[in-house]
Amino acid sequence: MGNFLAGKVVAVTGAGRGIGRAVAIAAAAEGARVVVNDYGVSVDGGEPSSEVAESVVKEIEAAGGQAVAVADDISTMAGGQRIVDTALARYGRIDGVVCVAGILRERMLFNMSEEEWDPVVATHLKGTFTVFRAASAVMRKQDGGGTLIGFTSGNHQGSVAQANYSAAKGGIISLVRSAALGLHKYGVTANAVAPVARTRMSANVPMELKEIGEPEDVAALVVYLLSDRARKERITGQVYTVAGPKIAVWAQPRELRAGYAEGPWTPERIADFLPGTVGTDPMPMLAQLEEMAAAAAAKARPNA
Numbered sequence: 001m002g003n004f005l006a007g008k009v010v011a012v013t014g015a016g017r018g019i020g021r022a023v024a025i026a027a028a029a030e031g032a033r034v035v036v037n038d039y040g041v042s043v044d045g046g047e048p049s050s051e052v053a054e055s056v057v058k059e060i061e062a063a064g065g066q067a068v069a070v071a072d073d074i075s076t077m078a079g080g081q082r083i084v085d086t087a088l089a090r091y092g093r094i095d096g097v098v099c100v101a102g103i104l105r106e107r108m109l110f111n112m113s114e115e116e117w118d119p120v121v122a123t124h125l126k127g128t129f130t131v132f133r134a135a136s137a138v139m140r141k142q143d144g145g146g147t148l149i150g151f152t153s154g155n156h157q158g159s160v161a162q163a164n165y166s167a168a169k170g171g172i173i174s175l176v177r178s179a180a181l182g183l184h185k186y187g188v189t190a191n192a193v194a195p196v197a198r199t200r201m202s203a204n205v206p207m208e209l210k211e212i213g214e215p216e217d218v219a220a221l222v223v224y225l226l227s228d229r230a231r232k233e234r235i236t237g238q239v240y241t242v243a244g245p246k247i248a249v250w251a252q253p254r255e256l257r258a259g260y261a262e263g264p265w266t267p268e269r270i271a272d273f274l275p276g277t278v279g280t281d282p283m284p285m286l287a288q289l290e291e292m293a294a295a296a297a298a299k300a301r302p303n304a
């Protein structure tokens with residue numbers, strides 16, 4: 001056992017399986033007392049069970065750590081509040097929250113139903129809000145502030161068949177940046193992690209992932225972000241990818257190129273001016289898609 005997080009109290013959502021479980025176990029192994037939240041659902045969000053959260057608590061206790069289970073649904077305000085209330089009642093404070101819980105309901109946009117959109121956005125985006133909301137209300141008043149961590153995905157750039165997931169993951173980045181800005185003066189930091197790791201969720205990805213690692217790689221980055229070492233470096237408002245041996249930081253969104261009119265804009269003036277002056281910023285994922293389509297077409301023509 002290390003002491004990277006000695007004395008800290010950390011809550012992790014979706015901590016019953018996959019990346020969340022690895023984060024909870026690593027945080028406990030580094031000395032944190034951990035609230036292990038998991039609603040215990042299938043990849044698409046059905047069939048809840050309280051057993052998954054409890055079994056991770058048992059694992060942590062067996063290794064000599066301290067943990068408590070909360071099997072609530074974090075897409076409800078009461079669920080987010082219960083996680084923070086449990087930390088306070090059991091351990092007296094809350095230093096870090098890590099919102100890992102997530103589900104998938106894949107469908108092309110033109111076929112997507114409300115039942116596929118709403119629960120995915122509610123679990124990821126609202127489920128990060130409910131916990132950030134309850135935790136930040138305590139952290140802004142407590143000595144030492146606190147750390148908020150959201151989970152996003154490379155798919156925040158866009159997704160062919162997961163518009164619901166991609167929209168929620170983009171929303172999480174904006175929520176994290178808003179938390180970083182709004183809580184800066186209270187000593188609370190907020191960052192997002194975009195992982196690539198072998199879990200039951202990534203097993204559903206239709207294409208082969210070139211860069212992928214284990215949940216433990218992601219857990220190491222999260223433990224660092226929760227630690228005083230990261231707080232000393234003033235790391236806040238950042239998005240990090242971790243994929244096996246690679247850690248990358250994402251750019252902040254910013255205006256790329258601007259042009260100014262001398263008189264009022266008209267559609268005609270814009271049509272003459274925009275393409276050559278302001279232009280576009282090509283989508284890397286669209287280029288990838290076109291490359292894949294070209295490779296598939298070349299394979300379909302055996303003599304090409």
Ligand SMILES: NC(=O)c1ccc[n+]([C@@H]2O[C@H](COP(=O)([O-])OP(=O)(O)OC[C@H]3O[C@@H](n4cnc5c(N)ncnc54)[C@H](O)[C@@H]3O)[C@@H](O)[C@H]2O)c1
Nearest residue numbers: 014017018019039040041074101102153196197199201202
């Ligand atoms: N695995 C990857 O490569 C990858 C890539 C990009 C993003 N992510 C993100 O990382 C996070 C973890 O993914 P994973 O691969 O470990 O998935 P996973 O399916 O293994 O684990 C997700 C856990 O969240 C729990 N959960 C779902 N809905 C919940 C709710 N309403 N309340 C509480 N718990 C709930 C599930 O029961 C499950 O145990 C997710 O946010 C996912 O979108 C993962």
